[in-house]
Amino acid sequence: MTEIVRARGLVKRFDGLLAVDGIDFSIREGECFGLLGPNGAGKTSTIRMITCVSPVTAGQLRVNGMDVTTDRRRIKATLGVVPQDENLDPDLSVAQNLAVYARYFDIPAAVARARSDEILELFQLTEKRDETVDNLSGGMKRRLIVARALINEPKILVLDEPTTGLDPQARHLVWRKLRKLREQGITTLLTTHYMEEAAHLCDRLVVMHLGHILAEGSPQDLIERHVGGQVLELRIESDGDHADALAALRDRADLRLEDVDEAVYAYSTDQNWDPVMRDVASFGKAARLRESTLEDVFLQLTGRGLDE
Amino acid sequence: MGVSYRSLRVWQRNRDVVLKLWFAELAPPVLGPIMVITALGLGLGVFVELDGEQDYIEFLTPGLLALFPMLWAMLDCGWGAYGRMNMQGIYDAVVATPLNVEDVIAGEIFWGATRGAFQALHILIAALLFTPAYGLIDSPLVILVLPFSLLYGMLFGAMAMSYTSVAPSMSSYNFLWAFVINPMFWFGGAFYPTDRLPPWAETLAQFVPLTHVVEINRGLVEGELQWSHLGNLAVIVALTAAFFSLALWSMRRRLVK
Structure with missing residues (x-):
């Protein structure tokens, strides 16, 4: 597959x-690629x-095979950008928003009209076409922003936190x-x-942290590589439990433990969980083996503390 | 990267918004001039005595043709531009397309100039309505005020846009009002001949860009152009070029991070 975006030693x-x-990363043509990371990771800077x-x-x-330092206009003509913050034209109608935006790409008015009819249909906004944007709900505005990004039939759709809020x-x-x-x-x-969003949509992704x-x-792949298929979660009630939990699991070299205020997590990439579960049987329902998620990978890699 | 024909797209965007809100946008520029000419020209004017034969209402017309276009260009590239930039996120949306920052800012200034010229047109229409009775306009040269108003609309638009490029907040526009617009309004020679001011203030008035605009407008309205008007024009062209470049440069500094 061809690389449609290629970054090497990229610094901001x-x-x-x-x-x-x-x-360093590459995005292949046709895939959905995710940039994950906590606030301040450098995601938006990379996108920008x-x-x-x-x-x-x-x-x-x-x-798209062009250099961002020399071919800005030509690159931008091939992109559809969905920004983090809503920036529709509030005084204009839904259809006018698309028409005005199409004009920035030099798309002839007749072509723009045909395309916007199609796109509004796809995003279930046809009935709102003459509504002023200010009167739309948050969800509709979001859909319209994605719709707007498609007006120039982009090769790459770039979405910065498309469903926040x-x-x-x-x-x-x-x-x-x-x-x-x-x-x-x-x-x-x-x-x-949103890890669920990434898991849902992305073919491949990178986890970013502090640049x-x-x-x-x-x-x-990331789940299996970093946290294994399952995670043992021990809910802790008291300090005594905390020590017991750690004691029960500490000696197993093949487990990786994470000690958080109210829980102990045990990860393993190739674990037979039966003996471990016997060791923690005394915890009853507080010990739970569950499917691991991308969120476990994320927290494992980027830590549980707040960076802000 | 420089300005391209794409700045026209920003101009068109602003035009479309005004056309959508046309009723609210049309009332002030159409009604304003009629009220001002009536109030100041006919009301106040009877108490004002000028050197020579001229009535005050005649003296006032070239000034109004400069003042109100200045106000509209400045409102649009000042308060209006700040709202589009910081509150509506329009600039962010536009620079994600093939347009760059310079296209956006140039388009905005052209739009400010257009609003200025639109206001000049309505003052001219109002003045022509009063002309049969009060002789406001003496020369067909007055038609040249319209293309000229695009130039000084650009000057005042670029001045306001230069301020917008560093404005920290909407309330900070009070400074633009207090230190730029108000002095030009009152000391730009629109309401009285600047030679009636004390000498220090008369000198100061020469540094007010509006003074040069009023001078040329006076020549066009009265049909008496002089060589000195070329000097006024040179000042306006130079200031326009300077503020236009400043606005582009400073806006790139603000927006491209």
Whole structure:
């Protein structure tokens, strides 16, 4: 598969802050690629360099075979950008928002009209086409922003936290539409800190933290590699329990323990859990073996503390 | 990266918004000039005595043709631009497309100039309505005020945009009002001949960009152009070029991080 985005030694620095610290990654044509990380990881800075709105400090970054330092306009013409913050034209109607946006790409008005009819249909906004944007619900605005990003038939759709702040219904609707777009072969790049979203949508992803890439792979791959298929979770009631739990598990060399205030987690990448479960049987229901998720990988890699 | 034809797209975007809200957008520029000419020209004017034959209402017209376009260009590239940039996120949305920051800012300034010219047109229409009775306009040269108003609309738009490029908040526009707009409004020679001011203030008035605009407008309205008007024009062109470049440069500094 061809690489549609290729970053080598990519660095972003502003005002003395090193936001992206020499990362390498490639996005393949047609895949959905995720950038995961806590706030301040460098996700948005990376996205802003790819979308040519923020200059690269050092390193190489090619998008669609073009260099972001020299071919900005041409690259931007091939991208559909869904920003983190809503920035629709509030005074204009839904249809006018699309028409005005299409004009920025020099798309002839008749073509823009035909496309926007199609896109509004896809995003279930046809009935709202003459509604002023200010009167739309949050979920509808979000859908319209994604719809707007498709008006130039982009090769890459770039979404910066596309479902932050949406209720579950609206989020699932956006996910369905994004999956549908991927089926049509559009390359998707998204940042998120919803692990469920990443697991749901991404073929491959990288976990970023403090400007570095900590891990890369498919969601399933990352889970197996970093936390194994299952996680043992011990809910702790008292300090005594805490010590007991650690004592029961500490001697097993093949377990990796994580000690958090109210719980102990045990990870293993190739574990027969039966003997371990016998050791912790005294904890009763407080000991639970469950499927591991991307969230476990994420917390394992980026830590449980707040960086802000 | 420089300005391209794509700045027109920003101009079109602003036009579309105004057309959508046309009723609210049209009332002030249409009604304003009629009220001002009536109030100041006919009401106040009878108490004002000028050197020579001229009535105050005649003296006032070239000034109004400069003042109100200045206000509209500054409102649009000041308060309006700040709202589009910081509250509506329009600039962020636009620079994600093939347009760059310079296209956006140039388009905004062209739009500010257009609003200025639109206001000049309505003052001119109002002045022509009063002309049969009060002789406000003396020369067909006055038609040149319209293309000229695009130029000084750009000047005042670029001045306001330069301020927007460093404005920390909406409330900080009070400084633009207090230190730029108000002095130009009152000391730009629109309401009275600046030679009636004390000498220090008269000198100061020469540094007010609006003074040069009023001078040229006066020549066009009265049909008496002089060589000195070329000097006024040179000052306006130079200031426009300077503030236009400043606005582009400073906005890139603000927006591209």
